[in-house]
Amino acid sequence: MATIVVSGSAGGMGRAIRKRLEDAGDRVIGIDQTDAEVVVDLESPTARAEAVFEVLRHSGGVVDGVVATAGVLFGPGSRMVSVNYFAAVQLVEGLRDALTGSVNPTALVFSSNSVTTFPGYPLAVTAACLAGDEEAARKVGDVDYGVTPYPATKLALARWARRAAPEWMRSGICLNIVMPGLTETPMVADHLDQYLALETYPIPAARPGAPDEIAGLVQYLLGPDARYFSGSVLCMDGGAEAALRAEDWPGEPT
Numbered sequence: 001m002a003t004i005v006v007s008g009s010a011g012g013m014g015r016a017i018r019k020r021l022e023d024a025g026d027r028v029i030g031i032d033q034t035d036a037e038v039v040v041d042l043e044s045p046t047a048r049a050e051a052v053f054e055v056l057r058h059s060g061g062v063v064d065g066v067v068a069t070a071g072v073l074f075g076p077g078s079r080m081v082s083v084n085y086f087a088a089v090q091l092v093e094g095l096r097d098a099l100t101g102s103v104n105p106t107a108l109v110f111s112s113n114s115v116t117t118f119p120g121y122p123l124a125v126t127a128a129c130l131a132g133d134e135e136a137a138r139k140v141g142d143v144d145y146g147v148t149p150y151p152a153t154k155l156a157l158a159r160w161a162r163r164a165a166p167e168w169m170r171s172g173i174c175l176n177i178v179m180p181g182l183t184e185t186p187m188v189a190d191h192l193d194q195y196l197a198l199e200t201y202p203i204p205a206a207r208p209g210a211p212d213e214i215a216g217l218v219q220y221l222l223g224p225d226a227r228y229f230s231g232s233v234l235c236m237d238g239g240a241e242a243a244l245r246a247e248d249w250p251g252e253p254t
């Protein structure tokens, strides 16, 4: 039985991940604002530190996986900066020592394919996140750019994880990035038809993803057959990114 920490465990994908893992006999320590073992608002750095402490108390100091699923798509940019970037980083870093006691230690962070398909978002927010000063980044996040900074926070998270992954792998921990496309969860429920109708975002599968499809990918990535993934960006989006950007990746090094 593995012990897996899932943030956002009460939401769409987090809930599906929790169900899959528990159905398979694993133990889940959920983190969310409600309906979780650790109830916390991840916007607050102090609350996040307390959440890590609580997870360690629940787990006895060893965890096999950390899945940082929690994220916000709407609301102030500062909240996106804190929840989407700083909370995910603090959670996986805060539990890194606990992972080293596991046989198959894995950390997963959740990016978004809006990073590669939604043009014109403010890269200043990405840079501010990666600079590591949360208060300063929150201010940059709250500037009115006329477009959402959401993809900028998710790019920062993917970049952070790609930069960190080689060193984590050298200590035996797989650190990877899950990049969902449009997935039918409470996060997008009120706008689903609008997103599906976007001419600028064609989905060859002609449907949103199901949370359980992402949960299946996560379950695989947490398991013993996925020990050669490190710094990988696993995009599951019904073909949207390939339809829009077939030539952009992979490509030769410059």
Ligand SMILES: NC(=O)c1ccc[n+]([C@@H]2O[C@H](COP(=O)([O-])OP(=O)(O)OC[C@H]3O[C@@H](n4cnc5c(N)ncnc54)[C@H](O)[C@@H]3O)[C@@H](O)[C@H]2O)c1
Binding pocket: 007, 008, 009, 010, 011, 012, 013, 014, 031, 032, 033, 034, 040, 041, 042, 043, 069, 070, 071, 072, 073, 083, 110, 111, 112, 113, 114, 179, 180, 181, 182, 183, 184, 185, 186, 187, 188
């Ligand atoms: N649904 C999509 O189409 C989509 C697409 C790409 C990426 N994503 C990303 O996938 C992840 C999961 O998204 P989802 O669609 O399941 O979202 P969701 O809104 O259905 O669930 C997110 C969960 O995170 C929790 N959460 C949010 N802010 C929190 C906070 N401050 N403190 C504690 N918990 C908090 C919520 O309470 C909720 O239970 C997110 O990181 C999201 O950005 C979603």
